[in-house]
Amino acid sequence: MSTRSNVDVLVIGAGAAGIGAGLTLSRRRVDFAIVEASHRIGGRGYTEELAPGEFFDLGCHWLHSASINPLTAVADRLGYTYRKEAFSRRVFTDGAWQPDTIIDERDAYADRTYAAMHAHSDAGEDISIYDCMDRDNRWASMFDHWITLDTSADPDQVSAFDLVRYNDTNEDWPIREGYGRLICELGAALPVELNCAVERIDWRGSRVVVTTAKGVIEAKAVILTVSTGVLGADDIEFLPRLPDWKRDAISAVPLGHHNRICIRFERNLFGEKANEGVTLLKDNDECMALRIRPFGFQRVVGGTGGRFAQWLERAGVEASVAYVVDCIAEVFGNGIRKHVGGHVVSAWSSDPWVRGAYAASLPGQFHQRQHLAATVAEKILFAGEATSDGFQATVHGAYLSGEAKALEAVRTLKLDS
Ligand SMILES: Cc1cc2nc3c(=O)[nH]c(=O)nc-3n(C[C@H](O)[C@H](O)[C@H](O)COP(=O)(O)OP(=O)(O)OC[C@H]3O[C@@H](n4cnc5c(N)ncnc54)[C@H](O)[C@@H]3O)c2cc1C
Structure with a gap:
């Protein structure tokens, strides 16, 4: 595609x-x-695609709230397959697998914490997840870890409203052929100009004048879908500056950190343990959620989140791999080390076009999500996961927000043909 210089709507x-x-x-x-x-x-x-038919998602992987997620039907239509059964969530700590009674204890702690979050939310108190937790409980650090995976931030950095207001059906279905691949296939026929970073958005006149790496494009309106990481870093210059209420909203819903670390093995070392989820709770209270042989692929996938994920990403790929291999060895024995056959590690916070994982609203700031989604001057429309009301931090939340803003542009600009 050659760059257009004039369009009604620029996405x-x-x-x-x-x-x-x-x-x-x-x-x-x-x-x-x-x-x-x-x-x-x-x-x-x-x-x-690590080998023919063996896919690995470095970013999104799970169809969250799958039965009400519009992309589930898209996956069906395009012939993608997913796993509906929940992963088992076993616990390994103190050098041993923990019995089901311990797991019940852990789940009861999680239930109590969610109940506390709901109670504060019902009372209109926008406080952190951390402040809703019993910190002396044995399972607090494991809950911390889950929160970092769910929100990509630590519990003290996230408003409890983010979890309470999230529309969760508890159906999280991983896609075998890759969620990233699905999104790309869905968008494959669209007129996208690649390698075309937007540098400036001038909205002083009746049309929006957008300066990109490949020239200037004028539009009646723009739909801006970049992350709050990109917006917050001022990577795009606005003329005039965005209003203070919008800038405050961008700062109030920052991106956290989350990476997926895939360790491949030469052969099956885990027996029948396919699709098993293991949470390792270490002596120092660090936690690591491991997925054993997802879809039967000879791999274990570790997930990091929050400040720890940021630190490990900065430490580099080698350190990330060593950390996860150590965790796997702690559970399955040192013998696994010599069978490691490769790795793939994401690094979303270093990606200049994202600058983090997904957005979490700061304690006391949940209301800013609404401002984040609000249109400026009827011509700068904001979409993306952070703007979603009820499906924030997800692919389908982002997708639906894009659809909604496109319809808003059609309505406002009377573009229906
Ligand atoms: C490790 C990880 C795991 C995840 N797991 C899941 C999951 O299992 N299920 C789920 O539903 N969600 C998951 N998510 C979240 C999900 O991936 C995101 O919420 C969603 O993909 C965000 O889509 P978006 O369109 O809002 O933003 P993006 O995907 O960030 O799209 C914005 C686009 O803007 C481009 N861009 C940036 N700057 C500029 C510029 N100056 N000019 C032009 N273009 C620019 C970027 O390159 C990017 O392509 C995960 C995310 C991560 C990081």
Whole structure:
């Protein structure tokens, strides 16, 4: 595609939100284009094929709230397969597998903490997840770890409203052929200009004038889908500056950190333990959630979140691999080490076009999500996972926000043909 210089609607970013917006505009026969800074579409949806038929998602992987997730039907239509059964969630600590009674104890702690979050939320108190927890409980550090995976931030950094207001059906279905791949296939026919970073958005006149790496594009409106990490870093210059209420909202819903670390093995060392989830609780209270042989692939996947994920990402790939291999060895014995056959490690916080994992609202700041989603001057429309009301931090939340903003643009600009 050659860069257009004039369109009715310009979509900025070709992740799930940009693709949702693009497909909607395309169905409505709107004159639009999409510009994407990276060399690929998909954004935080990115799948690598490690061997023929063996896929690994470095970003999103699970169809969350699957029965009410519109992308489940897309997966069906495009022939993707997913696993509906929940992963078992076993616990390994003090050098041993823990019995079910211990797991019940852990789950009861989680239930009590969720109940406390709901109670504070019902009372209108926007406090941190940390402040809803019994910190003296044995399972507090494991709960911390789960929170870092769910929100990509530590419990003291996240408003409890983020969890309470999330529309969760407790159906999390991993996609065998890759969620990232699914998003890319969905957006494959859209008119996307790649390697075309937006540098400046001038909204002083009646049209929005967008300066990109490949030239200037004018539009009646733009749908901006970049992450709050990118917005907060001022990577895009706005003329005039965005209003203070919008800048405050961007700062109030920052990205956290989360990475997926895949350790491949030469052969099956784990017997029948396919699709098993193990949480390792170490002596120093550090935790690591491991997925054993997902879909029967000869691999174990570790997930890091929050401050620890940020630290480990900075420490580098070698350190990340060593950490997860140590965790696997602690559970399955040192004999596994000589069978490690490779690795793939994500590094989302270092990705200049994302700058983190997903957005979590700071304690006391949940209301800012609404401001984040609000349109500026009827011509700068904001979409993306952080703007979602009820499905924040997810692919389908991003996708639906893109669809909604495309319809808003059609309505506001009277573009229906
Ligand atoms: C490790 C990890 C695991 C996850 N797991 C899941 C999961 O299992 N299930 C789930 O539902 N969600 C998951 N998520 C979250 C999910 O991936 C995101 O919520 C979703 O993909 C975000 O889509 P988006 O369109 O809002 O943003 P993005 O995907 O970030 O898209 C924004 C696009 O804008 C582009 N861009 C940035 N700057 C510019 C610029 N200046 N000019 C032009 N383009 C620009 C970027 O390159 C990017 O393509 C996970 C995320 C991570 C990081």
